[in-house]
Amino acid sequence: MDINYKELGLTEEELFSRVDHNELESEKITAPRYSYWKSVFRVFFRSKVNIVILGLLLFTVLFAYIYPNVTHYDPYANLMNGAAKHLSPSKAMAYFGKSIHWILGAGASGEPTFDAIWNGSQISISLAFICGAINMTVGVLVGAVWGFSKKVDAFMMEVYNIVGNVPTILIISVMAMLFSPSFWTMVFALTVVGWIGIAYFIRTQVIIIRDREYNLASKCLGTSTFKIALRNILPFMTSIIVTLLATEIPSYISYEVFLAYIGLGMSEMSLGRLIYQAEGAMVTPGWELEFWSPVAIASIIAVVLYVAGQNLGDASDPRTHM
Amino acid sequence: MGKYLVKRLLHGLVSIICVVLIVMVLIYSLLDRNKIFSGDPNYNHTASNARVTYEQSRWEAFGYLDYVPYADYVNELAARGGIDEETRSAAVMLGRTAEKDSEITAQYVAEFTEYYESQGYTVVRLEADAKRNGQLKDGGQPQLFATRDVPLLKRAFSYFTKMFVVDSIHYVPDYIDIGERGISFTLFDPVKNPDGAEKKVFSPAIVGNGTLHKYLLYFDGQFPYIHQNIVTLNLGESYTVNRGVDVFTTMTESQGAYVLSMVTYPTGVPAQRADDLHTATYVQGSREAVASNMEWFEDDYTNVRTVKRGFSRMGYSFVIGIISTVLAYVLGLPIGLLMALKKDKLIDKIGTVYIMFIIAVPSLAYIFLVKAIGGKLGLPTLFDTSSDSKLMYLLPVISLSLTSIASHMRWMRRYMIDQMNSDYVKFARSGGLSEREIFVKHIWKNAAIPIFHGVPTAVIFAMTGAIITERVYSVPGAGNLLTNAINRYDNGVIVGVTLFYAVLSVVALLLGDVIMSLVDPRISFSTKAR
Numbered sequence: 001m002d003i004n005y006k007e008l009g010l011t012e013e014e015l016f017s018r019v020d021h022n023e024l025e026s027e028k029i030t031a032p033r034y035s036y037w038k039s040v041f042r043v044f045f046r047s048k049v050n051i052v053i054l055g056l057l058l059f060t061v062l063f064a065y066i067y068p069n070v071t072h073y074d075p076y077a078n079l080m081n082g083a084a085k086h087l088s089p090s091k092a093m094a095y096f097g098k099s100i101h102w103i104l105g106a107g108a109s110g111e112p113t114f115d116a117i118w119n120g121s122q123i124s125i126s127l128a129f130i131c132g133a134i135n136m137t138v139g140v141l142v143g144a145v146w147g148f149s150k151k152v153d154a155f156m157m158e159v160y161n162i163v164g165n166v167p168t169i170l171i172i173s174v175m176a177m178l179f180s181p182s183f184w185t186m187v188f189a190l191t192v193v194g195w196i197g198i199a200y201f202i203r204t205q206v207i208i209i210r211d212r213e214y215n216l217a218s219k220c221l222g223t224s225t226f227k228i229a230l231r232n233i234l235p236f237m238t239s240i241i242v243t244l245l246a247t248e249i250p251s252y253i254s255y256e257v258f259l260a261y262i263g264l265g266m267s268e269m270s271l272g273r274l275i276y277q278a279e280g281a282m283v284t285p286g287w288e289l290e291f292w293s294p295v296a297i298a299s300i301i302a303v304v305l306y307v308a309g310q311n312l313g314d315a316s317d318p319r320t321h322m
Numbered sequence: 323m324g325k326y327l328v329k330r331l332l333h334g335l336v337s338i339i340c341v342v343l344i345v346m347v348l349i350y351s352l353l354d355r356n357k358i359f360s361g362d363p364n365y366n367h368t369a370s371n372a373r374v375t376y377e378q379s380r381w382e383a384f385g386y387l388d389y390v391p392y393a394d395y396v397n398e399l400a401a402r403g404g405i406d407e408e409t410r411s412a413a414v415m416l417g418r419t420a421e422k423d424s425e426i427t428a429q430y431v432a433e434f435t436e437y438y439e440s441q442g443y444t445v446v447r448l449e450a451d452a453k454r455n456g457q458l459k460d461g462g463q464p465q466l467f468a469t470r471d472v473p474l475l476k477r478a479f480s481y482f483t484k485m486f487v488v489d490s491i492h493y494v495p496d497y498i499d500i501g502e503r504g505i506s507f508t509l510f511d512p513v514k515n516p517d518g519a520e521k522k523v524f525s526p527a528i529v530g531n532g533t534l535h536k537y538l539l540y541f542d543g544q545f546p547y548i549h550q551n552i553v554t555l556n557l558g559e560s561y562t563v564n565r566g567v568d569v570f571t572t573m574t575e576s577q578g579a580y581v582l583s584m585v586t587y588p589t590g591v592p593a594q595r596a597d598d599l600h601t602a603t604y605v606q607g608s609r610e611a612v613a614s615n616m617e618w619f620e621d622d623y624t625n626v627r628t629v630k631r632g633f634s635r636m637g638y639s640f641v642i643g644i645i646s647t648v649l650a651y652v653l654g655l656p657i658g659l660l661m662a663l664k665k666d667k668l669i670d671k672i673g674t675v676y677i678m679f680i681i682a683v684p685s686l687a688y689i690f691l692v693k694a695i696g697g698k699l700g701l702p703t704l705f706d707t708s709s710d711s712k713l714m715y716l717l718p719v720i721s722l723s724l725t726s727i728a729s730h731m732r733w734m735r736r737y738m739i740d741q742m743n744s745d746y747v748k749f750a751r752s753g754g755l756s757e758r759e760i761f762v763k764h765i766w767k768n769a770a771i772p773i774f775h776g777v778p779t780a781v782i783f784a785m786t787g788a789i790i791t792e793r794v795y796s797v798p799g800a801g802n803l804l805t806n807a808i809n810r811y812d813n814g815v816i817v818g819v820t821l822f823y824a825v826l827s828v829v830a831l832l833l834g835d836v837i838m839s840l841v842d843p844r845i846s847f848s849t850k851a852r
Contacts, residue, residue, distance in 0.1 A: 158337070161333075161337045162337050162340045162341055162344065163344075164827075165337060165338070165341045165820075165823070165824040165827055165828075166341055166344050166345060166348075166820065167804060167819075167820055167823065169789075169804060169805060169808065170345065170348065170349075170804070170808060170816065170820065171348070173808045173809075174348045174349065174352060174353060177353055177354070177357060178352060178353065178354075247681065250681075250682045253684065254682075254683070254684035254685065254686075257684040257686050257687075258684065258685065258686060258789075258790065261686055261790065261793070262789060262790075262793070262805050263805075263809060264805075275686065282690065282694075291690075295684070295686070295687045295690065296687075298683075298684055298687065299682070299683040299684065299687050302682040302683055302684065303678065303679070303682040303683060305682070306678060306681065306682035307678065307682075310678075
């Protein structure tokens with residue numbers, strides 16, 4: 001192919017200059033700029049399913065936070081109205097007029113089931129996020145120290161063996177009886193020993209990675225333990241932590257439902273409390289929606305949170321960034 | 323190996339003691355002890371001084387403190403023969419105030435006060451609570467009692483020392499005359515050879531007099547055929563859940579309708595009853611208290627357990643638990659294996675969705691889903707102990723196994739994929755081994771190690787029951803014992819159940835490690851750990 005160098009408007013010297021061998025330059029390795037989090041999101045958004053799931057997650061969470069605040073949900077507005085209780089969607093619409101509040105019918109005290117489940121979702125999601133944040137922070141920090149120090153390991157293993165054998169239900173119910181069974185009591189009860197399981201998991205992972213050859217080499221070259229932890233181990237842990245978070249957060253929603261069902265729930269009308277109170281409605285023909293609506297919404301929130309978190313965890317594993 | 327096991331067991335024992343201490347702090351020290359009256363209808367019927375003594379007596383029953391009313395002290399003196407009936411009735415009468423006590427009362431009150439204060443008790447005297455007109459209010463009688471909180475360490479110490487009770491001929495207090503105390507061996511069990519029986523039935527037994535149990539060792543037709551009452555396990559007495567019965571007995575005694583049979587009582591009187599005479603224990607004065615006991619029994623060994631047709635709490639939990647555990651292994655492992663072999667194919671995707679569903683969705687939701695679907699199909703959705711139908715086990719078993727199937731699938735798939743990608747498998751393949759050989763000889767052996775580690779835990783914890791499943795299907799199992807005890811402030815049961823669970827978990831983990839070392843010869847406990 002003929003190329004007209006004249007058209008480029010460059011002089012002869014510029015076009016052909018001598019490049020000498022440069023010892024220093026040849027030592028440099030050139031690679032495209034790599035940003036960890038950019039790659040994580042590139043991998044995450046490559047899959048269409050993830051975009052849908054994330055959209056669903058954002059929608060659910062935002063709806064749960066905005067909708068009850070906009071509508072000013074009052075569960076006892078129709079308490080004295082005998083005709084408003086336990087209505088099927090069609091009857092409720094006929095009675096109250098067509099509106100979004102009544103598309104799931106009315107509950108035991110005449111409250112709109114649709115509003116009740118979103119209000120409950122808000123409480124349950126808050127609980128899950130707060131407990132998740134506290135337990136993960138404490139758990140990861142303690143777990144990291146636990147994994148690195150042999151002295152701490154010996155001590156913490158004893159603590160783990162003992163605390164692990166005290167039934168969680170007992171601890172939670174003692175907390176619930178000590179203080180009033182409010183939202184923050186529940187947070188306290190779920191976090192007072194909840195972090196220890198996470199810390200144990202992180203400890204095991206740290207021990208596995210700590211003794212790998214590259215860390216041994218790094219140590220021999222004189223890298224400080226702190227730097228090893230920050231530069232060599234933390235990147236490995238990121239995907240593990242995200243994956244763990246993806247199982248932890250939905251598990252608090254499930255656990256809250258479980259506790260409410262055995263009568264240890266909080267006083268707020270969370271999803272678990274709604275399910276507990278509507279249990280009798282499940283077997284009553286025509287009232288089933290009151291029971292299945294909170295069950296369904298709890299399941300949807302938990303599944304969406306879980307899938308989004310798992311896929312983010314996969315994306316945050318550097319091995320998928322190729 | 324043996325040394326290591328002993329060390330592990332001792333270690334476990336220390337953990338168990340710590341767990342019991344923590345639980346005791348939680349329930350006896352942290353919780354407000356007035357909570358036990360919140361659901362008590364009798365509490366509101368008492369007033370004035372009677373309410374104070376009622377509180378004390380209940381707290382003693384729930385194990386918070388030692389409480390001795392003055393009247394009990396005097397009555398016991400009389401029973402021991404220290405004072406005669408006349409002195410007793412005079413001494414028991416308290417004056418309206420301490421100054422108004424009669425001379426004889428004042429003397430015994432002083433003795434009472436001195437004795438119990440030296441023991442560390444606080445002696446409380448409540449003066450008569452009178453209306454304006456001088457009449458006593460309801461429950462306003464004067465009261466005198468000694469009370470003492472049980473300190474934590476003492477409580478724990480006495481709990482552990484009283485855990486195994488060895489029966490002795492001095493169980494019945496020495497001042498009670500019950501004839502010649504002793505333990506006798508007989509080849510002809512008196513239960514099977516009542517007076518006047520024509521043919522003697524050979525059945526060796528050890529019979530005691532003065533002991534708590536009448537039959538210390540005997541044979542009968544029930545598993546395990548030979549029974550002993552010499553050493554009894556005492557995990558903690560129930561107060562509200564199953565009154566006066568030990569936790570272990572609560573878990574293991576059979577439930578349901580009585581099984582009637584022709585019982586020939588010690589006096590030779592036959593009756594169609596469900597009593598199991600071998601379980602007779604001593605209750606002071608019980609023979610004379612009940613008319614029928616006078617007719618049937620010759621002594622105060624009248625407290626017998628009854629034969630019932632159902633399983634025990636633990637029995638129901640175990641039957642359901644063990645079936646679902648076996649089902650979970652039988653289904654979960656092959657499916658997980660198949661998923662690993664067909665990675666990224668349809669079956670893997672379906673399996674992954676199922677695992678995700680089970681992990682994320684609250685277990686309550688799918689258990690109710692199973693119940694609703696089962697109900698539509700006409701299966702029994704509620705457990706009925708009086709029915710012989712095996713169908714009623716179906717839905718609880720399915721509900722319980724869904725979770726463990728998912729967990730086995732998940733781990734089996736994970737282990738298999740890890741092993742399949744490892745270098746030694748690639749090497750084996752390049753060496754010309756068939757896929758079948760690689761799987762059976764290499765992959766399975768390695769993948770099975772962590773699976774086997776979990777087997778003892780799965781089997782042992784099958785008997786502790788499942789809280790939600792048992793509640794949803796109203797199974798009379800052991801799963802809800804702890805939650806029931808918590809709701810009803812039954813401190814003895816809480817401590818007992820926690821201890822039981824802790825022992826099971828220590829044993830299960832140990833067994834898991836032993837099995838793992840048997841399956842995998844590379845794992846050895848005799849050398850020093852990493």
